[in-house]
Amino acid sequence: MFKGTSASAGIGIGKAVIVEETELKIKKDTITDVDAEKARFQRAVNQAMEETDALANDLATRVGEKEAEILKGHLLLLSDPMLVGEIENSISSEMVNGEFAIETVCNMYADMFTSMGDELMQQRATDMRDIKTRMQKILLGVSSVDIGALPAGSIIVARDLTPSMTAGINPLNVTGIVTELGGKTSHSAILARALEIPAVVAVDGFMSQITDGTELILDGSEGVIFANPDQSAREEYTAKREVFLKEKKELEQYIGKPTVTKDGVTIELVANIGKPEDVEKVLQYDGEGVGLFRTEFLFMDRTSMPTEEEQFEAYRKVASAMNGKPVIIRTLDIGGDKEIPYMGLEKDENPFLGYRAIRFCLDRKDDVYRPQLRALLRASAFGNIRIMVPMVTCLEEYREAKALVEETKKELDEKSMAYKKDIQVGIMVETAAASLMADVFAKEVDFFSIGTNDLTQYTMSVDRGNDKVSYLYSPLNPAVLRSIRHVIECGRKEGIMVGMCGEAASDPMLIPLLLAFGLNEFSMSASAILNARKLITGYSTQELKEVAEQAMSFVTVKEVEDYMKDFISRS
Amino acid sequence: MVSAKVVIKNPTGLHLRPAGILCREAMNFNSVVSFRFKNTTANAKSVLSVLGACVKSGDEITFVCEGADEEEALATMIKAVEGGLGE
Secondary structure, three states: OEEOEEEEOOEEEEEEEEEOOOOOOOOOOEOOOHHHHHHHHHHHHHHHHHHHHHHHHHHHHHOOHHHHHHHHHHHHHHOOHHHHHHHHHHHHHHOEOHHHHHHHHHHHHHHHHHHHOOHHHHHHHHHHHHHHHHHHHHHHOOOOOOHHHOOOOEEEEEOOOOHHHHOOOOOOOEEEEEEOOOOOOOHHHHHHHHHOOOEEEOOOOHHHOOOOOOEEEEEOOOOEEEEOOOHHHHHHHHHHHHHHHHHHHHHHOOOOOOOEOOOOOEOEEEEEEOOHHHHHHHHHOOOOOEEEEEOHHHHOOOOOOOOHHHHHHHHHHHHHHHOOOEEEEEOOOOOOOOOOHHHOOOOOOOHHHOOOHHHHHHHOHHHHHHHHHHHHHHHHHHOEEEEEEOOOOOHHHHHHHHHHHHHHHHHHHHOOOOOOOOOOEEEEEOOHHHHHOHHHHHHHOOEEEEOHHHHHHHHHOOOOOOOOOHHHOOOOOHHHHHHHHHHHHHHHHOOOEEEEOOHHHHOOOOHHHHHHHOOOEEEEEHHHHHHHHHHHHOOOHHHHHHHHHHHHOOOOHHHHHHHHHHHHHHO | OEEEEEEOOOOOOOOHHHHHHHHHHHHOOOOEEEEEEOOEEEEOOOHHHHHHOOOOOOOEEEEEEEOOOHHHHHHHHHHHHHOOOOO
16 A cells, blocks of 8 residues: 555546656757757747647636636747847857757846745746746657556556646546645646546655555545555445545536525525635535635745745635635734744643733733734735634624734735725634623624534633543534523624634534524634534425524533434434 | 836746836837846846846846837836836
């Protein structure tokens, strides 16, 4: 068994087709006829542009405009007068062949982009190398592997796939993709998901372990591959494949459907994300927005604080990808439980009751909070961003955060920089204090989002990571349910949106109760969205009112659970 | 030769797509169209040159145009940048 990174879900069963780019040997030749060599080079540029244009158009119609964007960018680079001019210069001044001139000039630009360091520039370096190879292949008369013409049941095995290679992939004959390099967000992974081809990437040394034609089973959901499987494995995975496809099909019926209950109540069904790349999954599962974007990831696994610019890029990406749909971004929620050495956080005796989240941010306004708010506001010019303040316990905290937002707006006004003028600022309701004061908060904040994981933990005074006490951790506990109902009622009374972004929002036992209480927005991991839509559209909030009343009359968690289990099995 | 300063307003700065739009505008003129930023001078008709200048949102650049249609070129470039370069 080989392990890699799961890049696109599903099971692929078929024969390996090893796709290897022949290494181009670029020789330095001395030429005599400069004009002829220039003309030869110009023909190669024209042909490369024609090929790229055709690939881009094909990809745009077959997969989508977004996927074709990289190739359209290649066209811009191929037609660049400076690039073409410098290559021509190199041909005439150094009397070298076109292949060699292309090699030197393109590598120089690729290195320049690499040295600039930011992520977008890395992509430009990859682009430079891709167009370099394309032009050189034309000059050398080397044909590319024709991925479009593979036999049905092929599993592509490659070191990595370049945009020009992936453009030819057709799900009718390619049942799986394995690459030795790449990650969840590499171009091949994104395309595999868009085309719904199971894929496993970053399988180190895989190509030396198999040959062309080796029978493979690939589980893209688990990120594993089996070579030469026996009969029983084959049967097991064929069955798994059928179940996967059947479930997928059943839930796919809910893609594009509105989330409306039987009695006509429209619910906002949105997703929790942790990284900008997760947006792709949100779109895939038809999320109606982002209900929680945790910004911690931007600050973790690194040695210095992300700059305002880096943060801005991350927020902008999400906002533009969601194209006007709401995107709730939670400001930094860290404390002594997370190891971020450069933040200078000391180990807290009681990290969940200590110096964390908004408490920490308001203490570190200049180096932490202001840059984050500036990045958020700037990014709000690109979409419907809403700012959410975490772990609020008292009104002063919200007011101080809100005042900072207003100050930052003024700063941007002075520089005439764009942002969303009427940006909403809300709070995460996850402490007992915020819940008890919900009626007061509801008069000042723009929205509530109930964080059930922490609300349960703080209400029940239980560490769910501790096995000895974790039995106390259940959002179905009457105390937690009362708290949730109270928050929803207070929010509704003031006419603000009340959402939920904890795991409870996708829990089939809680969904009926939340609907009855009047929750407006449910936020969950993207893969849970379609199932939640299926459940929500099957209920009538009016009918659920009775169920909720009954459930709320119980005094122990066991009674509530038994009642809800029974209700679900009957409905 | 004419020149004028302008602040980049579009939020991503001069990345590939905005740079492409900037170049297309510049190509419409016979004049040499360039801009100065920090210590570098970039050819506004080349995407690569523009990208290489690494200009971010909020940065101020100085356009320099030289040629028969320099006045018109300068006015057009300033307008394009102020219009947000398609973003």
